[in-house]
Amino acid sequence: xxxxxxxxxxxxxxxxxxxxxxxxxxxxxxxxxxxxxxxxxxxxxxxxxxxxxxxxxxxxxxxxxxxxxxxxxxxxxxxxxxxxxxxxxxxxxxxxxxxxxxxxxxxxxxxxxxxxxxxxxxxxxxxxxxxxxxxxxxxxxxxxxxxxxxxxxxxxxxxxxxxxxxxxxxxxxxxxxxxxxxxxxxxxxxxxxxxxxxxxxxxxxxxxxxxxxxxxxxxxxxxxxxxxxxxxxxxx
Numbered sequence: 001x002x003x004x005x006x007x008x009x010x011x012x013x014x015x016x017x018x019x020x021x022x023x024x025x026x027x028x029x030x031x032x033x034x035x036x037x038x039x040x041x042x043x044x045x046x047x048x049x050x051x052x053x054x055x056x057x058x059x060x061x062x063x064x065x066x067x068x069x070x071x072x073x074x075x076x077x078x079x080x081x082x083x084x085x086x087x088x089x090x091x092x093x094x095x096x097x098x099x100x101x102x103x104x105x106x107x108x109x110x111x112x113x114x115x116x117x118x119x120x121x122x123x124x125x126x127x128x129x130x131x132x133x134x135x136x137x138x139x140x141x142x143x144x145x146x147x148x149x150x151x152x153x154x155x156x157x158x159x160x161x162x163x164x165x166x167x168x169x170x171x172x173x174x175x176x177x178x179x180x181x182x183x184x185x186x187x188x189x190x191x192x193x194x195x196x197x198x199x200x201x202x203x204x205x206x207x208x209x210x211x212x213x214x215x216x217x218x219x220x221x222x223x224x225x226x227x228x229x230x231x232x233x234x235x236x
Contacts, residue, residue: 001064003028003188004049004080004157009058011041011048018044020212021058026157031179031189033203033220035196037232041212042192043085046159050075050082062157077105081150082159085192087142089134096121096130098145102152117152123185124148124178140171144178151182158182160191164198176202200224208232 002025011019018041026032036042047053049060050072059068067075081102090098099117100110107113121127124144129137134145143163150158160179164172176198183189193199199206200220208216208223210232216223223229 001061002026003030003063004190005061005064006049007059007061009045009048009055009060011044011053011055017212019048019055022209022212022214023058024207024214024217026188026190028156028188029183029186031183031191031202031204033199033206034190034192034209035194035199035206035223036209039211040209042209043161044212045209046082046161046190046192049159050080076153076155079154079156080159081153081155081157083143083146083150083161083163085161085165087139087146089137089142089145091135093134094131095126095134095137095145098134099148099152102149103154105153113152116154117148120148120152123151123181125174140167140175143167143175147178147182151187155187157188157190160189162192162194164193164195172198196224 004026007023009019009022022045034042044053048055051070052072059066062078062080090101096117099120100113103113103116107116121130124147126144126148137145147163164175179189179202203220205218206220206223207214208229215228216226
């Protein structure tokens with residue numbers, strides 16, 4: 001089994017099947033990119049993996065353990081951390097205190113938690129902003145703060161939901177380098193992005209969703225030549 005194994009995962013909302021019998025695996029140190037049109041079920045799939053939404057069918061295994069019914073906080077303790085498509089900073093707190101909240105998952109001593117939080121800020125290039133109120137950050141910095149807070153939980157798998165959305169080309173390239181740096185630390189990445197020029201060079205493999213179904217999975221160079229992918233993105 002891989003680091004993460006998703007088996008026939010299905011999630012319905014009334015008569016809508018948002019995730020439809022999806023299966024895939026992520027290996028250690030992998031970077032798996034996920035693409036698909038708006039409404040394809042990408043964020044819902046993320047939410048089902050961490051049991052933010054309970055799935056209706058299928059199973060999720062992490063390091064061979066069935067975590068399908070585990071609470072989201074327990075899944076984080078096991079080593080899966082995620083960011084959100086709409087940033088969720090802890091308002092009224094400093095940048096460093098936001099990240100300490102993440103590191104307290106591993107350290108009961110605040111001094112040690114702060115020390116590790118500073119390392120997470122170094123990785124995400126936020127050290128010089130550690131003492132400012134997080135609400136004054138730019139969008140790019142808020143997205144990096146979410147990555148830092150997730151990183152502070154010491155994950156083995158980091159799930160990133162459109163961390164490049166709304167960023168300038170320069171900001172997006174900086175985010176790409178941060179993700180590569182994190183991956184070199186031995187942390188697997190599962191990420192969604194809409195910008196093909198970013199996700200294709202960054203990903204080791206790419207998974208494609210359309211209307212909740214997995215329609216393709218493979219190396220980026222194979223995906224961009226796939227007629228079905230061209231149809232989904234460009235039309236007939």
